[in-house]
Amino acid sequence: MPTPISHETSHEAMTRSGIRLTPQRRHVYESLMATPDHPTALEVFMRAKKGMPSISLATVYNCLDALTEGGVIRQVNCERASSRYCPNLVPHGHFFCKECGAVFDIPLKPSLEASWEVPSGTLVSHAELNLRGTCGSCTQRFKTSKL
Amino acid sequence: MPTPISHETSHEAMTRSGIRLTPQRRHVYESLMATPDHPTALEVFMRAKKGMPSISLATVYNCLDALTEGGVIRQVNCERASSRYCPNLVPHGHFFCKECGAVFDIPLKPSLEASWEVPSGTLVSHAELNLRGTCGSCTQRFKTSKL
DNA sequence: ATTTTGTTTTAGAATAATTCTTGATCTCAA
DNA sequence: TTGAGATCAAGAATTATTCTAAAACAAAAT
Numbered sequence: 001m002p003t004p005i006s007h008e009t010s011h012e013a014m015t016r017s018g019i020r021l022t023p024q025r026r027h028v029y030e031s032l033m034a035t036p037d038h039p040t041a042l043e044v045f046m047r048a049k050k051g052m053p054s055i056s057l058a059t060v061y062n063c064l065d066a067l068t069e070g071g072v073i074r075q076v077n078c079e080r081a082s083s084r085y086c087p088n089l090v091p092h093g094h095f096f097c098k099e100c101g102a103v104f105d106i107p108l109k110p111s112l113e114a115s116w117e118v119p120s121g122t123l124v125s126h127a128e129l130n131l132r133g134t135c136g137s138c139t140q141r142f143k144t145s146k147l
Numbered sequence: 148m149p150t151p152i153s154h155e156t157s158h159e160a161m162t163r164s165g166i167r168l169t170p171q172r173r174h175v176y177e178s179l180m181a182t183p184d185h186p187t188a189l190e191v192f193m194r195a196k197k198g199m200p201s202i203s204l205a206t207v208y209n210c211l212d213a214l215t216e217g218g219v220i221r222q223v224n225c226e227r228a229s230s231r232y233c234p235n236l237v238p239h240g241h242f243f244c245k246e247c248g249a250v251f252d253i254p255l256k257p258s259l260e261a262s263w264e265v266p267s268g269t270l271v272s273h274a275e276l277n278l279r280g281t282c283g284s285c286t287q288r289f290k291t292s293k294l
Numbered sequence: 295a296t297t298t299t300g301t302t303t304t305a306g307a308a309t310a311a312t313t314c315t316t317g318a319t320c321t322c323a324a
Numbered sequence: 325t326t327g328a329g330a331t332c333a334a335g336a337a338t339t340a341t342t343c344t345a346a347a348a349c350a351a352a353a354t
Contacts, residue, residue: 020321022331041312056333061312066331077226080341082311093263095271104266112262116240116253116276121283124242129263130275136268167350169302188340203304208341213302227312229340 017070027052028063029072029087038076038084038094038103076103078130093129099138106131164217174199175210176219176234185223185231185241185250223250225277240276246285253278 019025031048032039039047045060064085067073076084078096084103086094093106108129118124134142161168161176178195179186186194192207211232214220223231225243231250233241240253255276265271281289 020330022320024332054333056335058313058334059332062331065313075226077224079222079224080230080311083227095265095269098272106263106265109262109264111258115256115259115262116278117256118242118253118278118280119251119283121286122242122280123286124278124280125245126279128277128279130277131263131265131271132273132275133265133269133271136266139268139270167301169349171303201304203306205305205342206303209302212342227340 017072019066019070019072022063024052024055024059025063025066027055028060029067032064032073032085033087038086040082040084042082044085078103078132091127093131095131095133095135097135097138098132099134099142102135104135161214161217161219164219166213166217166219169210171199171202171206172210172213174202175207176214179211179220179232180234185233187229187231189229191232225250225279240278242278242280242282244282244285245279246281246289249282251282 028044028048031044031051034047041061041064042057044064045055045057048055048060064073064075068075068085071089072087074086074089076086076094078084078094086105088105091108093108095104095106097103106129112127112129161172166172175191175195178191178198181194188208188211189204191211192202192204195202195207211220211222215222215232218236219234221233221236223233223241225231225241233252235252238255240255242251242253244250253276259274259276
């Protein structure tokens with residue numbers, strides 16, 4: 001049978017990562033998986049409350065931290081705005097539209113690591129690429145509004 | 148005579164950028180230029196107070212914002228830590244040592260922009276590359292401490 | 295030179311995101 | 325089942341940053 005990408009995988013991911021799988025963590029994770037955008041902790045909280053009304057914002061922060069710590073999700077930061085969270089574990093960058101606030105995953109080519117030079121002896125454990133600009137639909141909107 | 152890289156240049160940069168050159172802005176800029184590290188607003192404030200005891204933290208924030216806005220300096224962010232400021236305008240990335248907190252400029256090769264693919268119609272106005280890891284001297288220190 | 299207009303500075307208050315604290319609850323292993 | 329340790333919830337606390345309002349200043353217009 002085909003590999004299910006949903007629960008088993010997340011369950012495995014969490015247990016393998018060493019963090020304990022609790023109902024709250026599973027629910028936060030599923031709330032994050034539910035949509036392909038990059039919600040803030042507050043947005044995750046508002047979604048998570050629908051299926052688990054007793055959950056608190058602090059718990060959502062705890063869960064997101066634990067999941068990030070365990071490598072099950074990624075925290076994404078742009079400038080000083082609220083952190084956003086991303087369940088896509090494949091290495092990728094992020095594009096932030098300064099017009100509409102949308103956040104997209106950006107696939108990276110393997111050539112990326114050849115694009116920088118660190119002093120010898122430096123160990124790079126994490127690379128983060130953030131792009132900012134105007135997304136396709138905002139560019140389009142501006143173009144037509146100027147006719 | 149050789150081009151002086153200091154005052155005339157910064158003066159020009161500020162006036163050309165459209166922001167008014169005030170004593171506070173000049174002093175904040177010079178405090179930032181004084182050392183090649185990447186100070187936080189609070190660190191700039193503490194340094195700036197030495198030569199201008201009446202300056203306030205809010206003014207340092209205002210000045211750093213104005214200078215950033217005018218393109219005279221860059222704001223550098225890593226994770227959710229305090230913003231840091233960088234007077235190096237040549238495009239470059241940043242390396243953050245998670246052991247000692249040092250921040251280094253990382254030269255970028257021109258191949259960088261070929262390393263990502265944005266959907267057609269997307270306009271990228273700003274690219275930011277942040278690396279995290281262990282710097283050379285921390286790596287060295289760990290190596291010798293394990294003997 | 296004086297007034298006007300708009301900008302900047304300052305000090306302190308306010309805000310917003312996040313973290314901390316505490317006691318209650320839960321989970322797992324012995 | 326009991327005990328140790330982890331997690332949860334609620335709200336307080338913290339921290340970086342921004343805002344507010346009044347005073348000082350600068351440039352332009354009279």
